[in-house]
Amino acid sequence: xxxxxxxxxxxxxxxxxxxxxxxxxxxxxxxxxxxxxxxxxxxxxxxxxxxxxxxxxxxxxxxxxxxxxxxxxxxxxxxxxxxxxxxxxxxxxxxxxxxxxxxxxxxxxxxxxxxxxxxxxxxxxxxxxxxxxxxxxxxxxxxxxxxxxxxxxxxxxxxxxxxxxxxxxxxxxxxxxxxxxxxxxxxxxxxxxxxxxxxxxxxxxxxxxxx
Amino acid sequence: xxxxxxxxxxxxxxxxxxxxxxxxxxxxxxxxxxxxxxxxxxxxxxxxxxxxxxxxxxxxxxxxxxxxxxxxxxxxxxxxxxxxxxxxxxxxxxxxxxxxxxxxxxxxxxxxxxxxxxxxxxxxxxxxxxxxxxxxxxxxxxxxxxxxxxxxxxxxxxxxxxxxxxxxxxxxxxxxxxxxxxxxxxxxxxxxxxxxxxxxxxxxxxxxxxx
Numbered sequence: 001x002x003x004x005x006x007x008x009x010x011x012x013x014x015x016x017x018x019x020x021x022x023x024x025x026x027x028x029x030x031x032x033x034x035x036x037x038x039x040x041x042x043x044x045x046x047x048x049x050x051x052x053x054x055x056x057x058x059x060x061x062x063x064x065x066x067x068x069x070x071x072x073x074x075x076x077x078x079x080x081x082x083x084x085x086x087x088x089x090x091x092x093x094x095x096x097x098x099x100x101x102x103x104x105x106x107x108x109x110x111x112x113x114x115x116x117x118x119x120x121x122x123x124x125x126x127x128x129x130x131x132x133x134x135x136x137x138x139x140x141x142x143x144x145x146x147x148x149x150x151x152x153x154x155x156x157x158x159x160x161x162x163x164x165x166x167x168x169x170x171x172x173x174x175x176x177x178x179x180x181x182x183x184x185x186x187x188x189x190x191x192x193x194x195x196x197x198x199x200x201x202x203x204x205x206x207x208x209x210x211x
Numbered sequence: 212x213x214x215x216x217x218x219x220x221x222x223x224x225x226x227x228x229x230x231x232x233x234x235x236x237x238x239x240x241x242x243x244x245x246x247x248x249x250x251x252x253x254x255x256x257x258x259x260x261x262x263x264x265x266x267x268x269x270x271x272x273x274x275x276x277x278x279x280x281x282x283x284x285x286x287x288x289x290x291x292x293x294x295x296x297x298x299x300x301x302x303x304x305x306x307x308x309x310x311x312x313x314x315x316x317x318x319x320x321x322x323x324x325x326x327x328x329x330x331x332x333x334x335x336x337x338x339x340x341x342x343x344x345x346x347x348x349x350x351x352x353x354x355x356x357x358x359x360x361x362x363x364x365x366x367x368x369x370x371x372x373x374x375x376x377x378x379x380x381x382x383x384x385x386x387x388x389x390x391x392x393x394x395x396x397x398x399x400x401x402x403x404x405x406x407x408x409x410x411x412x413x414x415x416x417x418x419x420x421x422x
Contacts, residue, residue, distance in 0.1 A: 051347075051348040051349075051351035051352055052312060052316065052348040052352075053348070054316070061300075063301055063304065065304055065308070066308050066312075066352075067307065067308045067311040067312060067315070069280075069307070069311055069315070070304055070307035070308045070310075070311050071304075073303075073304070073307055074300065074303070074304045074307075077300060077303070078300060089272075089285065089288060089289060090274055092284075092285070092288070093274065093276055093281055093282075093284070093285045096278065096280070096281035096284055096285075097276070097277050097278045097281045099281075100278040100280055100281050100315075101263060101277075101278060103315055104278070104280070104311075104314055104315040104319055105263065105265070105319060108315055108316060108319050108320060109319060109320070109324070109325060113320070114320060114325060114328075117325075117328075117329055117337060118328055118329075126328060136262075137262040137263040137264070138262075140258075140262035141262055141263075141277075
């Protein structure tokens with residue numbers, strides 16, 4: 001079986017989620033840096049792998065997997081140990097819900113494409129507001145679901161989504177002191193080896209000045 | 212066990228996905244119309260169920276489930292028959308990928324909140340462009356995955372997401388003749404009883420003039 005290949009970019013939230021999952025599950029892979037700002041995702045060659053021109057794409061088991069949450073579910077089914085979804089049905093649902101609140105309702109709305117439409121003048125304020133209102137709802141959800149991490153005391157797919165979102169919140173200068181639960185969980189997670197390994201500043205394509 | 216309750220709105224894409232799943236799986240439920248334009252989702256009472264103030268929320272098995280794709284996964288695990296995810300790992304991944312392309316990368320970007328930021332003058336053009344570019348990528352993905360439906364010849368969660376997205380495409384006057392695969396699959400699905408039952412025009416809160 002050939003080594004998995006991940007098309008990724010150091011700062012991309014959705015790539016980061018998958019990098020953390022691969023690190024959690026101890027899967028070694030080839031890192032294919034795909035420079036989003038230079039537009040490398042728009043090449044004809046890459047579009048054959050991923051018609052959306054989005055990263056990540058994960059080549060694994062002879063397949064070309066797309067969409068981060070779909071990749072996480074696939075890895076969970078093919079490599080269940082250690083688990084990233086709880087066994088208990090309610091907790092499983094909570095983990096997926098938190099992952100989707102971030103991945104469908106916050107991150108895509110503060111992403112480059114929307115920021116361009118909002119315009120240079122207003123984009124920082126827009127991104128900040130989107131993240132802030134998203135985190136307000138998330139903080140209330142986590143008040144019901146969290147233990148040490150987002151859902152109980154084990155790391156789940158929810159946590160893999162949380163850390164990149166907090167990183168984005170800081171980029172947009174959101175006042176994180178308003179979100180004590182999110183901040184505490186983020187702090188806990190940031191000390192775990194797979195989260196350190198997958199952090200943007202530890203990727204080969206991270207520019208020196210951001211390390 | 213008490214009857215499940217679905218907080219829904221006739222025209223909401225994400226509610227519609229869940230209505231179709233409930234119909235596919237033959238689950239009877241109480242329909243709680245939640246008028247988004249009147250702001251009923253913003254009430255304190257509703258926020259206790261769903262801090263994001265979003266629909267749908269599904270009360271089932273003593274739980275309050277949120278986020279449509281998470282609800283679909285939960286229903287699949289608790290009520291697997293008939294299945295909405297294929298058994299084959301590659302096909303499962305494809306079904307989730309298509310569902311997420313629509314639910315994370317198209318629908319949220321043409322949703323009310325973003326349209327408001329884009330402004331009244333440009334919002335129709337924005338929504339049309341977002342849907343069109345999303346469907347262009349989706350058409351290419353479906354060229355590889357589809358059979359009679361989005362993934363092979365069985366209805367999956369991908370199809371539950373496709374039909375509401377095509378409905379939105381028509382609202383934004385996207386030229387659907389550019390997407391022959393999507394159009395053909397949508398046509399097939401629209402003839403199935405669960406899709407007819409869950410269609411906006413067949414919901415109790417659909418205004419007479421839209422029926």
